[in-house]
Amino acid sequence: MSARQQSGFGRAYRQICTTVAAAAVAGAIGAQAPASAQEELEGEIRFSWWGGQLRNQKTDQILQLFEEENPSVTVVRENSDWLPHWDKLTIQSAAGNQPCAIQMQTRWLATYAKPDILRPLDDLLEAGELDVRGIAEPVLQSSRGDDGQLYMIPSGVFFFAMMYNKTMLEEAEFELPSDSWTWDDFAQLIRDIAPKLPEGVNPTHNMGREQDSFVTWVQSQGYPVFEGTKLGFPEEVTVEWFEYWEEIRKAGLTDSPEEAIADNGSLIEESNIANGRTFVTNRPPNRLDSHQQVMDAVRPGDQLSILPYPSAEDGTTGMDLGANGIAIGATCPEELVPVAVAWINFFTQDPRAAAIYESDNGVVAVDRFQDEQANGPNTSRGQLEQILIFQEVAPGAKPINWPSGGFAAMTQSLNQAYDAVAFEALTPEEAASQFASEMDDLLN
Amino acid sequence: MSTVTAPAARVAPAKRPARAIPKGRGGSPVRRAENRAAYLFLLPWFIGLFGITIIPIAASLVLSFTDFDILSPPSWIGLDNYEKLLTGDRRFMNAVDVTIRYVGFSVPLILVFSLTIAVMLNRGLSGLAIYRSLFYIPSLIGASVGIGILWREVFGERGIFNHFIALFGFEGRGWITHPNYALDVVIALNVWTFGASMVIFLAALRQIPNSYYEAASIDGASALQRFRRITLPLLTPVIFFNMVLLTIGSFQSFTQAFVVSRGTGGPIDSTLLYTLYLYQRAFVHLDMGYGSAMAWLLLLAIAAMTAFVFWTARYWVFYGDR
């Protein structure tokens, strides 16, 4: 890393710190600190979450702290990886046996946000038992169900961006695009940089089938992704998206259709970007460090970085924003609800918990911890960049109001439709109409 | 069939005595005793059937006539699910097509492959137990979570398979993620785990009394003749068993396609096996009523097919008790 960059970061740092501090003060004034419940908590609750080995260890550590502080409380750990977490929750909910504390995500919330599945939290919030100090209002807003009730307390905020190989960019002697770059700028950059990239490197991953990129495109055109349970944008928007990527693909600037499918959702260690086989792609920005780790082993010296998605010609940005958080199961006995509440407060608001978790599942939702983590002595470059970009794009973000099942339907229908285009089985028009009718079928 | 029963009669020349248990009316004491004994032997199974097995099966039948999103109570909609499946579901028709191709290739390939290897491993070869165990390893890890990664290492764009065919000047591709070839990879994964059928064949080969082969050797039969006239007829009950269960099992195959396609059944639904689509409908899109209807259609199809195989069995399966 050059000295120039470092100072650049340093400047941005301080800037962020002041804004964040200001926001924290504002937050503290807005919401008074909850009355600290002094009576001793007791009982056994179940907490279910998803994640791999590393996240399990962190969560377990935080749980141990929580149990130390509340000696009469036991938390039964129910952990599994991503898909089984939802399958299990669905089955448990059908039988009325869901855990007291459940990890939730805004993209799936609508499916479960029903008073007999999850417990509405507004009364607990009003009574000052749940502590939401420092959580931005839009994020809290996205944790509400269709019925307007609050169903989860966000703990980490995730957003979407592009990940690119900074070293390749510099070696090709190109400039980082300006903040307000457009989709055309992106296509132009790809075309220009292609001949200057190392042999065998794809200028870009084909994002035609990528749901994260597509919704950003849709929103940057000024349309909402959903209106209720219907798509909120006309078919032409999809057609243009498909055509945009077909043009780039046919110019030989993307990975092959097979490769694009394999790389979509591949584990970090297998991914093309981390292995230096792609110049730019869409990957979760909160995973920058993990990608860099792999890259350090495979191509020492190369540096990965993240940048916001392009916007429309008129400067409209379209980024989606989501949150992971914790919900309370509707079948949780009333006497155990305080325990679940205490656990949620501990997990989201306790500085030790935040320090252990290190924004592992999205940028920590409470702003004073963002500040702390950005300034922390052990903060990694990836974590810092993640927080910086988050602060930059969060104000303009448009969190999608996912209807029940909308996320799964969107991912699947878009994959299918674009794959058919890329393998030249359907024209962009046919695929777009198939996409629309499939969505309609799945959501209604 | 005479070609099957005749040689068997020769190796077991003892004339079958008259039926030991007289086929009397239901009232005969012996018959009644046997009836009672049978039901006693079946008692645990009956308890299991009526206490455990039949409840979810019956429930799923009822649910197939409802609109049930799992998270709210079901509502009765009659035959709507079935009607939609059979008339207006493009992906369903595709799943049926994919599954038939999958079963049609997998089952015969596994049968031939596992029987061949089992017969090869039944000879007096040194290191037999080791061979058997090694051939069985794929079946042990076939359902394991890491298997998707292993198959990408083999059939992915940078996999060993492409390196291999490059030696012969062929151009590789990402076999797993190409709609024209992905199903072949899933079938290959299924055939790869042929170990279970092989083990059953081996056990059956072990059960053939040596005296049969000795008798045949004295008659001067060649190895091929011995295989055709003794081994094969005596194996028919187990060939039949493997065939029936492989068919039932392959129609319900899930893990193979799930692992290879990361649960999507893609690309472009080319690996969307029936149960994978059922799972997506029931658990991803939370349409359990629809999923249940799919399950019952599959049950009917498998039952019809099994009944047909059972009917053919009388012409080619040889049992010791007949």
Add this chain to the structure above:
Amino acid sequence: MATARTYDPELLRQSRMRRANAQRLRKFGLHLILITLLVVMLYPVIWMVFSSLRPEAEIFGGLGLIPTTWTLENYRTGWNLFGDKTFGLFFVNSFVICALAIAGNLISCSMAAYAFARLNFRFKWLWFSLMLGSIMLPIHAQLIPQYIFFLNIGWVNTILPLVVPKFLATDAFFVFLMVQFMRSLPPELEQAAMIDGASYWQRYWRIILPLTVPALVTTAVFTFIFTYNDFFSQLIYLTDIDKMTVPVALRLFLDPSGGTSSFGGLFAMVLVSIGPVLGFFLASQRLLVRGIATQGFK
């Protein structure tokens, strides 16, 4: 055959040698075929073995099959997956379930199979069809009613839903398997015993069971493997981490939701976890041989 009628000792010796040579050549050829087949089939496994022995960071990136740095680190981190809960605990949990499942299947399935294979009774056809029919309905359609049922009788988060059904012959696969083996035994076997006045139980226990050892061993092996790998039931019925089993634990190494995965640990533990199964299989093969050797009829 011509050679058998020749009395010239020299010719006889030569022909014997020729035959011995041919035999040796055939065996060599057989070994060659089998080994080639094995290498092709087991390539992914071999890749996994080498990957488990190299540093985590070197697993991907096409650095060749053989590691440059050898390490057992993956085995250590994999074993200590979850703080103080090691794989040792998960193995014990898995083995307890497997042992009970094997006992249950051997007893209950062989009893049901004896009735179906060797006895005549009313409605046999109907019951047999029901038994086979019960394995034709995809599991995904049954999961939720089944879960609700087990929850209502208080069995969730115990091993009972995984074990008790095995004692009630609910695995139709094995009933059918044993039916096929029992049916191929000649009927004369039981007739002598019947004349001696043996009861049905004695005929089942003393005559049929000992002759079905290969099927019983096969049932034991398969029950072990099916139960050992039964990810989904164990996931939903044993939610408490203290009761976690091997297949559920193996899922925790990878994080498809975008987190950090531990491939080295996964590969190491997959290999460690197939160890017991392979051992069980090898032992059962020996049992199979012995079972045949002590078989009554020759």
